[in-house]
Amino acid sequence: MNRPLALALSTEPRVTLRAAEPRDLEDLRVWKNANRKSFFFQSEITPEMQKTWYASYLLRPEDFMFIVEHKGRKVGCMGFRLQKDGSADVYNIIVAPGGAGKGLMKAAMGLMCAHIASHHTKDIGCLVLKGNPAVTFYEHCGFKNVADAGDHIILKLEEGKA
Numbered sequence: 001m002n003r004p005l006a007l008a009l010s011t012e013p014r015v016t017l018r019a020a021e022p023r024d025l026e027d028l029r030v031w032k033n034a035n036r037k038s039f040f041f042q043s044e045i046t047p048e049m050q051k052t053w054y055a056s057y058l059l060r061p062e063d064f065m066f067i068v069e070h071k072g073r074k075v076g077c078m079g080f081r082l083q084k085d086g087s088a089d090v091y092n093i094i095v096a097p098g099g100a101g102k103g104l105m106k107a108a109m110g111l112m113c114a115h116i117a118s119h120h121t122k123d124i125g126c127l128v129l130k131g132n133p134a135v136t137f138y139e140h141c142g143f144k145n146v147a148d149a150g151d152h153i154i155l156k157l158e159e160g161k162a
């Protein structure tokens, strides 16, 4: 069961990850819409669509969506999905207004990847649309460009980085 999962970093910055709940849906929607050009699905998400997503998400035990918090405030979101081939895909990495550029998302990514590596798999990747400056963020988090896939690139977390 993935829903009650919560992770906390014991070193600075003390970010925490907790499973997304219904009370987070509006923030998730607003953050995604504000950054939609960075993602594969680029249409505006309505409150109804967000609710439908959450209902189907709850039916997928291999799918984990977290709210990142720091000092009791929401600073962003991130998730991972376990794939049929045994690997994990990190996705929906978005910093909230006010949380950017403080190293909080990098710390949260480290925490999430350490959890994935110790509980699921060390084969951790992500897909990034070409031209998205977030690729530099992933590189700072220990990911490496491993393949060109047309409109996007495939990154993998380097061995020993989780």
Ligand SMILES: CC(C)(COP(=O)(O)OP(=O)(O)OC[C@H]1O[C@@H](n2cnc3c(N)ncnc32)[C@H](O)[C@@H]1OP(=O)(O)O)[C@@H](O)C(=O)NCCC(=O)NCCS
Residues within 6 Å of the ligand: 035, 038, 039, 092, 093, 094, 095, 096, 099, 100, 101, 102, 103, 104, 105, 106, 107, 127, 128, 129, 132, 133, 134, 136, 137, 138, 140
């Ligand atoms: C990607 C994103 C979550 C990074 O958030 P952030 O608050 O800037 O991240 P951090 O402060 O934790 O940055 C960690 C490191 O990445 C670097 N970094 C982050 N974004 C960067 C950028 N656009 N260009 C260059 N470096 C960047 C930081 O300089 C920092 O470097 P350090 O390791 O030397 O400290 C944020 O830019 C975002 O929400 N982007 C829009 C959504 C998106 O594109 N998500 C990914 C979809 S694949």
